[in-house]
Amino acid sequence: MATLKELAKKPKFFTNGHRGCAGCGAAIVARQVMMATEGNVVVANATGCLEVFSTIFPYTSWNVPFIHSAFENAAATISGVESCYLALKKQKKIDKNLKFIAFGGDGGTYDIGLQSLSGAMERGHDILYVCYDNGAYMNTGIQRSSATPKGANTTTAPAGKVEQGKTQKKKDLTAVLIAHHVPYVAQAVVGDWTDLTKKVEKALSITGPKFINVFQPCRLGWGYDPSKTVEVGRLAKETCFWPSYEVEKGKYRLNYDPKDKKKPVTEFLKPQARFKHLFKKENESLLKEIQQDVDDAWQNLLKMCKCTNE
Amino acid sequence: MADKKLTVARTGNEAMAEAMRQINPDVVAAYPITPATEIAQIFAGFVADGLVDTEFVTVESEHSAMSATIGAAAAGGRCMTATSSQGLMLMAEMLPIASALRLPIVMPEVNRTISAPINIHCDHSDTMFVRDSGWMQVYCEDAQEAYDSVLMGIKIAEKVRLPMIVSTDGFIISHCMANMDLIDDRDVKDYIGKYKPQTWLLNPEKKITIGCLDLQDYYFEHKMVAIDAMRNAKSVIKECCEEFGEKFGRKYGFFDTYKMEDAEVAILAMGSLAGTAKVVVDNMRKTGRKAGLIKMRVFRPFPADELARAVSGLKALAIMDRSDAMSGLEGPLAVETKAALYDSAGKPKIHSYVYGLGGRDVQISEIENVYKDICDFAQAKKKFGENVTYLGVRE
Ligand SMILES: Cc1ncc(C[n+]2csc(CCOP(=O)(O)OP(=O)(O)O)c2C)c(N)n1
Ligand code: SF4
Ligand SMILES: [Mg+2]
Numbered sequence: 001m002a003t004l005k006e007l008a009k010k011p012k013f014f015t016n017g018h019r020g021c022a023g024c025g026a027a028i029v030a031r032q033v034m035m036a037t038e039g040n041v042v043v044a045n046a047t048g049c050l051e052v053f054s055t056i057f058p059y060t061s062w063n064v065p066f067i068h069s070a071f072e073n074a075a076a077t078i079s080g081v082e083s084c085y086l087a088l089k090k091q092k093k094i095d096k097n098l099k100f101i102a103f104g105g106d107g108g109t110y111d112i113g114l115q116s117l118s119g120a121m122e123r124g125h126d127i128l129y130v131c132y133d134n135g136a137y138m139n140t141g142i143q144r145s146s147a148t149p150k151g152a153n154t155t156t157a158p159a160g161k162v163e164q165g166k167t168q169k170k171k172d173l174t175a176v177l178i179a180h181h182v183p184y185v186a187q188a189v190v191g192d193w194t195d196l197t198k199k200v201e202k203a204l205s206i207t208g209p210k211f212i213n214v215f216q217p218c219r220l221g222w223g224y225d226p227s228k229t230v231e232v233g234r235l236a237k238e239t240c241f242w243p244s245y246e247v248e249k250g251k252y253r254l255n256y257d258p259k260d261k262k263k264p265v266t267e268f269l270k271p272q273a274r275f276k277h278l279f280k281k282e283n284e285s286l287l288k289e290i291q292q293d294v295d296d297a298w299q300n301l302l303k304m305c306k307c308t309n310e
Numbered sequence: 311m312a313d314k315k316l317t318v319a320r321t322g323n324e325a326m327a328e329a330m331r332q333i334n335p336d337v338v339a340a341y342p343i344t345p346a347t348e349i350a351q352i353f354a355g356f357v358a359d360g361l362v363d364t365e366f367v368t369v370e371s372e373h374s375a376m377s378a379t380i381g382a383a384a385a386g387g388r389c390m391t392a393t394s395s396q397g398l399m400l401m402a403e404m405l406p407i408a409s410a411l412r413l414p415i416v417m418p419e420v421n422r423t424i425s426a427p428i429n430i431h432c433d434h435s436d437t438m439f440v441r442d443s444g445w446m447q448v449y450c451e452d453a454q455e456a457y458d459s460v461l462m463g464i465k466i467a468e469k470v471r472l473p474m475i476v477s478t479d480g481f482i483i484s485h486c487m488a489n490m491d492l493i494d495d496r497d498v499k500d501y502i503g504k505y506k507p508q509t510w511l512l513n514p515e516k517k518i519t520i521g522c523l524d525l526q527d528y529y530f531e532h533k534m535v536a537i538d539a540m541r542n543a544k545s546v547i548k549e550c551c552e553e554f555g556e557k558f559g560r561k562y563g564f565f566d567t568y569k570m571e572d573a574e575v576a577i578l579a580m581g582s583l584a585g586t587a588k589v590v591v592d593n594m595r596k597t598g599r600k601a602g603l604i605k606m607r608v609f610r611p612f613p614a615d616e617l618a619r620a621v622s623g624l625k626a627l628a629i630m631d632r633s634d635a636m637s638g639l640e641g642p643l644a645v646e647t648k649a650a651l652y653d654s655a656g657k658p659k660i661h662s663y664v665y666g667l668g669g670r671d672v673q674i675s676e677i678e679n680v681y682k683d684i685c686d687f688a689q690a691k692k693k694f695g696e697n698v699t700y701l702g703v704r705e
Contacts, residue, residue, distance in 0.1 A: 042511060044381065051521075057528050060519035065511045068521035069380050069407050076374035080339060080381025080389070083365040085512055087336035087387055090363060096514050116377065119370030 001198055007035050011063065018061040019053040023226025025190040025216040025233065026050045029132040030061075030103065032193050033214075036200035039064060041099045042085075044078035046108030047071035049139045049218075050132060072112035074102040075120035075129055082125045099204050100126065106133040106147035110173045121180045121209045128203045128210040131173070134218035142221040146171040149241075150293065151286055152274045154221075159277040164286055169293060177211040178247050184210040186246035188255075190217055191233030195244055195255055202246075215242040223273025235268040240298040245305070252305040262298075265291045316492040322483035325453035325490060326392070326418040326476070327352035329460035331362055332498040333416075336387030336505075339367035339378035344430045345480040346394035346420040353392075372397035376404035383413040384520050386510030388464070390415065394480065395422035395436045402440055405473075409444025410536050411520065414467035417445075418460055419477040420484045421581065421632075423668045431669020432480035434580065435633040437609075438642050444536060446474040446543060447610040449580040451566075452483060454490040458560055459607075461493070464502045466550045470543040471508070472536070479582040479632075481669070493558055501557065543611050564613035566605045567620060569595065573602025575684045576621065576658075578647060579630040580606045583665075583672060587630075590677040601681050606643065614650035621651070624658035625688035628680050634664045640698040661687055661694050665701035676701055 002010075013034035020027040026049050034041075042065045045051040051068045054061040069077050082100045089095075104113050109131040117129060136154050137143040144154040149170045153159040157166040177185045183206050188196040196214065203210040217232040219225070224232055236242040237256055244255040266287060269275040278287050320328065327349050330338070340350035357366045365382075369375045375391045382389040393401065398419060408415055423433040437447060448463065450456040459476045467474045478484050493501070511520060524532055547564065555561040568588050570576060577587050584605035594601035604620055621627050631641020639645050644662035651657040661684060666672050680701070686692035 042385075052523050055519055055522040057522040057524045057532075060522065062519050063517065065513075065517050066519040066521075067381060067384055067511055069377060069384075069411070070403060073374060073377035073404070076369060076377035077381035079367060079369070079374070080337060080378030080383075081385040081511060083337045083339070083367050083378065084382035084385035084387035084389065087363065087365045087382075088385075088512060091336075093386075094512055094514060098512070115370060116374045119374055122370075123368065 001194070001201070004193070007197065010035060011039060013037060013039050013041070013063045014054070015061045015063055017059070019056060020049065021220050021226065023219040023229045024049070024053070025218055025229050026105070026132045026134065027053070028190050028229065029130065029214050029216055030054070032196050033101065033130055033200050034064070036197040037099065037204065040097060041101050042081055044068070044074045044081060044100070044102040046074035046104035046113055047139070048105035048108050050103055050105065052139055071108055073116050074104045074108060074113060076116040078102040078127050079120045079123065079125045082127055100128065102127060102129045104129070104131055105138070106131060106135060107137040107145045110147045110171050111145050118180065121177065121182050121211065124208055126207050126209070128200070128212065131211070131213045132216045133213055134216045134221060135170070136218070136221050138218050138221045147173065151278050151290055153277060154274070164277060164283055165274070174213045177213070181250065182209040182211060184246070184248055186212045187215070187242065188212060188244055189215045189233040189237045189242055191230040192237065192244065192256070199246060221274065224271045228271060232268070232271055235263065239263045239265045239268040239294065241265055241268045241294055243298065243301055245301060251308045252301070254301070254305050265294050316494065317489055318492055319487045320453050320490055321485050321487050322453045322456050322478040323348040323420070323485065324352060325457040326460055326478070328492065329457050330390060330418070331356045332493070332495055333388070333390070333461070333464055333502060334362045335364050335390045337365045337367060337379065337382035337389040338391060339369050339375045339382065340391050341369055341372045341375045341393070341397060343372070343394045343397040345422055345484045346392050346397070346418070348484070349392040349418055349420070372400040373404065376401040376408065379415055380404060380408050380411065380413060383408070383415050384411060384510070385512045386507045388505040390417065392418040394420040395424055398436045398440060399424060402443070405440050405443035405445055408473045410533070412471040412536065412539065413473055414471055415473040416460060416463040416467050417473065417475050418456070419475045420480045421477050422480040429668045430480070432482055433632045433667045433669065437475055437477050438633040438635065441610060441642060444472065444540065445610060446470070446472055446608070448474065448476045448607055449609060450476065450478050450483065450607070451582060451584045451605060453488050454560070455562070456483065457490060457492070458554065458558070458562065461498060461502065462550050462554050462562070466543070466547055468505060469546045469550070470539055472539050472543060482582045540611050544613060547608060562607060564608040564616050565620065566607065568603040568605070570602040570604065570620065572600055574600040574625045575627070575681060575688055576602040576604055576624055577628045577630055577677070577680065578604045578606060578621070578643065580609070580643065581632065583630060583632070586672060586674060587677055590674060590681060593678060594681045599681060599685050609643070612646055612650065617647060618651050618654040618657070621658055622654060622656040626684040627658040627660050628684045629660060629662040631662065631664045632666045634667065640664070644698070659687060662698045663701050664698060670702050672702065
């Protein structure tokens with residue numbers, strides 16, 4: 001595991017100069033994931049903020065081979081690239097050892113790209129899929145996705161006079177991926193770079209399909225000050241709204257346990273404009289419900305950590 | 311080369327799969343759909359028996375089949391897939407991406423109508439639906455032509471750097487056995503040569519970003535390059551057909567003609583109907599009618615000038631479409647042929663027909679009536695109420 005100083009000295013495989021919003025968490029995900037590699041990687045990206053802001057012709061932020069073809073198919077595209085690599089390697093047309101990483105937003109992963117992701121994972125390609133989950137279709141203007149948390153205000157599930165934002169719970173995609181019984185699945189947050197880079201390093205050292213779900217604060221869609229991206233990400237972890245954990249060969253491991261310092265979920269919700277309406281007097285019960293959901297999921301996770309390691 | 315003749319009996323699907331075996335692609339990603347399923351199935355057998363070196367990717371949908379094929383082709387491989395009907399429709403989003411990225415993917419396709427109602431039988435609605443996706447399109451009359459066209463397709467696609475669909479009529483060709491000549495494995499290998507992509511993702515010498523966002527400042531120029539490639543494809547197709555004819559003795563063009571030298575009336579058709587129409591042409595000739603046939607093979611790029619020349623001097627032409635675009639106009643072949651003839655002198659009178667939707671059988675007698683009707687039409691003895699006649703549909 002490299003120190004931050006060492007990481008900072010590495011060549012930038014994802015460079016600055018892109019056109020993400022100030023304080024964009026997606027750019028941090030891309031930069032930190034790429035930092036954890038040795039540059040011997042090929043990247044596929046689904047349509048979404050990251051692809052749009054990093055590849056505006058004639059510029060590119062990608063200092064590695066990169067391909068984008070459409071929205072719902074980053075996993076299928078990288079499957080093809082990886083398969084071709086195997087074919088060309090067999091014929092000795094390339095001798096370099098390469099790794100394959102696909103990036104997709106929550107829309108491109110939880111929703112429209114779920115099928116192609118599931119297919120690629122089941123087929124067992126040697127790839128790492130990184131979902132940067134900012135909980136909405138940000139690129140098209142903050143529409144709700146199945147990753148949008150309950151109560152969040154989005155442009156297609158707005159908080160109004162009778163509705164209080166999204167009524168449904170966030171899909172547990174990490175659990176869906178765990179159910180694929182792939183060798184490595186993990187959750188991480190923007191704001192804990194050691195944890196994220198460690199996970200990427202570990203994932204890339206394992207052969208087969210891997211999945212990392214990175215919780216990514218989006219200053220525009222979430223409505224907080226651009227300087228607070230890292231802070232908001234950490235609060236997601238500290239409130240157990242987005243626990244940091246990994247599942248290796250079926251065994252769960254917590255990577256962060258607040259023990260008795262678990263913060264109330266309101267500390268994560270409060271700084272974000274998308275949850276502002278929840279703090280009205282009449283929405284008190286909704287806040288309680290959200291806290292209960294978080295507590296239940298956390299207890300469940302603790303149980304899984306215990307029982308899969310017995 | 312041509313003297314090593316190997317005559318076999320093959321269905322259309324077997325013939326296309328055989329061509330794929332000989333091509334030995336780097337990657338094949340495919341998904342089952344009737345009547346094209348067999349192509350991937352037979353190919354899977356080749357993989358299982360170690361007869362090819364291909365990475366065979368059993369994707370979970372046609373959208374992923376095309377996406378994976380695009381990824382693999384962009385990576386630098388010679389890559390193929392095969393499909394039909396709904397499968398092609400599901401790929402539709404990815405087709406213009408393959409062509410704009412200039413990937414020489416060759417895709418055997420088996421023509422089947424499109425839902426609804428769901429129906430597994432032949433018409434050309436599926437490939438016609440994607441006629442403007444930037445893929446070259448070749449329609450084949452029989453297994454031999456399908457086999458030859460897939461082989462030629464590799465060469466053409468890689469020279470033009472655009473993808474190509476090679477299609478056969480579902481069941482009529484895909485599942486019916488006919489005699490055909492195979493080319494020796496070694497000769498195929500020599501003929502198609504090694505694939506050398508110009509730009510490729512896995513090139514260790516050069517890192518590239520593929521699939522950038524292009525805004526108002528670049529999109530048009532980039533699109534223009536692909537548009538030009540399609541325009542220039544005609545000369546490559548011509549050259550490749552000539553070369554193939556010289557090497558293997560079977561001659562192909564944008565279209566094939568039958569008894570057109572002195573013809574006064576003709577049918578323009580695609581696919582398996584051509585076989586039936588040839589029989590009818592012979593019958594008509596026996597009755598003193600100077601009938602001919604033009605069988606369209608290459609629909610994209612559309613050989614407008616060549617077609618205009620071929621029909622000039624005819625008194626009347628019947629254009630047979632096995633699909634209807636529901637445009638309020640005639641079928642696509644008729645619409646495009648008419649557009650091609652707009653500027654040409656000596657254009658014939660034209661009547662168009664839509665036939666065989668959903669696999670509706672076409673009888674020899676019906677085609678005879680078409681010839682008889684256009685003969686009368688040519689001599690002003692017959693008028694058609696509408697521009698298009700729907701052949702064989704019950705009222
Ligand atoms: C098939 C298709 N449907 C819709 C779109 C429009 N679209 C482009 S990006 C996007 C949202 C992406 O959301 P997400 O995956 O969460 O990434 P983010 O923008 O949040 O980074 C949508 C809906 C598209 N490009 N393709
Ligand atoms: S909208 Fe959000 S995810 Fe998109 S660029 Fe801005 S901060 Fe990043
Ligand atoms: Mg998103």
